[in-house]
Amino acid sequence: MIPYSNLIAIDKSAKTPVFLQISTVLTENIRKGIIPAGARLPGSRALADVLGLHRQTVVAAYDELLAQGWLETRAARGTFVSRSIPEIRPLALGKNVPEPGFSGKKAGFPFIIDPNLALPVLKGTNALAFNDGFPDVRLAPLDALSRAYRTVLRQGFRKNLLFYADTSGEGSLRAAMADYLRETRGLPVGTDNVLITRGSTMAIYLAAQTVLRPGDVVVVGEISYGSANLIFKKTGALLQTVPVDKRGLDVDAIEELCKKRPVRMVYVTPHHHYPTTVTMPAERRLRLLQLAQTYRFCVLEDDYDYDFHYDCNPILPLAGADSGGHVIYVGSLCKAISPALRVGYAVAPAEVIESMAQVRRIIDRQGDNLLEAAVAMLFREGEMRRHLKKAQKTYHRRRDIFCNLLKNELGNVVEFSKPTGGMAVWTTFDPAVSLPDLAKKAKENGLYIPDGSTYSNGQNAARLGFASVNEEEMERGMGVLRALLK
């Protein structure tokens, strides 16, 4: 006789409904073989009496288990544990029987731990932070987005947005993005040249998977965007570095490399080099394009913060001057609005976009159609422009205040150049200051700053983000650093 009153402990204060608590306990016990296959369960009234519950609660639990196939009813005889549940066949005890119990930690099969991928992920935080250069998510046009999202949800069926769809992205967003990129960046593109991704990280990944084979050479700056390096290494490509100076990547050094061996790709952030924020001037850009043409390599242009420039008009992207189809251009709304809004894009010759979409298909059947349609609506209704204009004005003012504070408060221990755009100041600390120690102590005092490790070139420097903090927060954060550096 199975002691159901002991077996089933009900917690009426728990969030889980009582009928689910009963069905969960019953399945666990059936799985373990404690209630064996074919066993007859007490009638619902009897079990309800034993447990002190309403009969309907037990009926609901039984119904749930009947629906899941754990139980079966036999006419006029009652409810039984199904005889055809494979999990309940107990293992014979003996030698070579695995330890019972699953620890949840250890795998029972070999798998790959890739040391290249063991880089810490830089997280955003709601706490006070001079981060790597993230947007102020408090400025995000959330009301407009939720209105657009509601409209899109309502139209979902009629506009066929609820089904499997184009792997390259939702059509209206591809079109809106092509318009936007033509108008703001002079990119001569149509819808076929645009692939919508979940952020620019995915765009870089797809570009790498599409262009690189094991052993291919990818050129990056001596100091560069660490996550992109990881993506390139994962393809089996070989990273070759070139110096970075006040005008970005050293293009002469790229040419020297090309003369020695075939180069398949050059990764570049010309608008504001990551992490140093310097801008690559027009003449270097044109040289790079000429080299791409001569040596037939792909330029992967990561334009992560093009929307934010303060002192002059931005230099147009390399992709705009590329007549030979050498550039894959990537960008995202994650910096423009919020990192949680996973909408990015890649722009490239149509045949490359098609191949990238084929790679995308095997890791992510398609993007978030509904979100993409809502974002397209924000573009169409002018909300995106309004937001970017507002953010640009706010960040411009914050950059000036932040740089003044940095100079006045920490000028004796830091060196920096005021960035012409973007969301962070590349700040080099005096060698007497240990940046990892400073970051640790700042955190203990309520301020997050990067400890420099993700830039991994041994410089005692970090990107201190100013965009996400208002004036009062900046002063508070600077106060923490000043007190620690006294």
Ligand SMILES: Cc1ncc(COP(=O)(O)O)c(C=O)c1O
């Ligand atoms: C240079 C650069 N590229 C790309 C990204 C990736 O951005 P996301 O995937 O959020 O669009 C970042 C994010 O910090 C970045 O700094």
